[in-house]
Amino acid sequence: MDYIDYYKVLGIHKNASADEIKKAYRKLARKYHPDVNPNDKEAELKFKEVNEANEVLSHPENRKKYDSYGKDWKHAEEFEKAKKQQQRYQRAPGGGSQGFGGGFSGGDFSEFFESMFGGGATSGRTRSAVQFRGQDYNAEMHLNLKDVYKTHKQTLNVNGKNIRLTIPAGVKNEQVIKIKGYGGEGINGGPKGDLLIRFIIKNDTKFMRDNDNLLTTVELPLYTAVLGGDMIIDTFDGQVKLTVKPETQSNTKVKLKGKGFPVYKKEGKYGDLYITYHVKIPSGLTDHEKKLFKELAKLRPS
């Protein structure tokens, strides 16, 4: 657990006024607020740090404790105990000093913060009755491309809670699906946050996905390219017979309608499969083959 310099986090001097703290906090909050930095984990982390710094420095009692024990946070409790004991001797019974009541209701603070101020209760600062929506939780789900070819159900564990999800066919890589109300608890009775699941789709197939379309290349034997013929080729979910036209050039593209990827949330609708032919020149020719090619070459001098 490392010591956190909250002054440094807010970019202010140790003797900054309450007004300067407020100003610095607001400026950084505007910069790193999750709503203005969508899908930016670094900004989210920074926002938490800034909030934590503000929670400590904007409250005079917290700031005093932090300034006194900050670097010696490990011994803070001992200092407090010793101080309280001293006060007990000096004051009449029942007149003890008020310590920290714990942490903050907005919770998600660093270990350093929790160790100094505890967790779970209130900071002592009277929060206004304004309700805040709970924090959004971000989760990642890693799937293979084959997994999202068909709609399927999967259980996801988020903070110890099992959530059964229906993952619709056609989910895209990096697509974010929002599950409303499965995020953090609201503050002051505000609504719960949402759970945002980002899908990371790994593609280890020979097909490239371009939205709902699939792209692939097929090696075409020279003689089929020249003379035409039938070929069995792989599609994503099976095989089809293709008729290759005579004199097909390398890099010719053909489209197989409806043989692409399922369209997200449009049941029964599929994209197209685009096939690029790569004509394969035979290697290791026999003398007889070479002779025949030479004869062909003579018929069509370049």
Add this chain to the structure above:
Amino acid sequence: MNKEKYIPLIKLSKCYHVEMSFFNDLNEIGLIEILTFDQNECIHQENLTNLEKIIRLHHELELNLQGIDVVMNLLQRIDQLQIELNASKRKLGFYENDS
């Protein structure tokens, strides 16, 4: 039209502690679309996430309506650019693997 999909603004005003005039201002600036059913002003439930975001920007970052409008436009632009970037990355990856 399915009325169940529309949320009365009066309900939202209580839930999020905002004045009704705030919604009217958002409507005027084009950030939300208010519809009226049986003399109740409503928004479509699909727009709720956006509205919640606007309220957070207003409350937590103290942005005024003009500021929110600028932010929302820029976020939309970022979204579009992200989609374009992802598509380009996919295409580039395909050609890199190919070579």
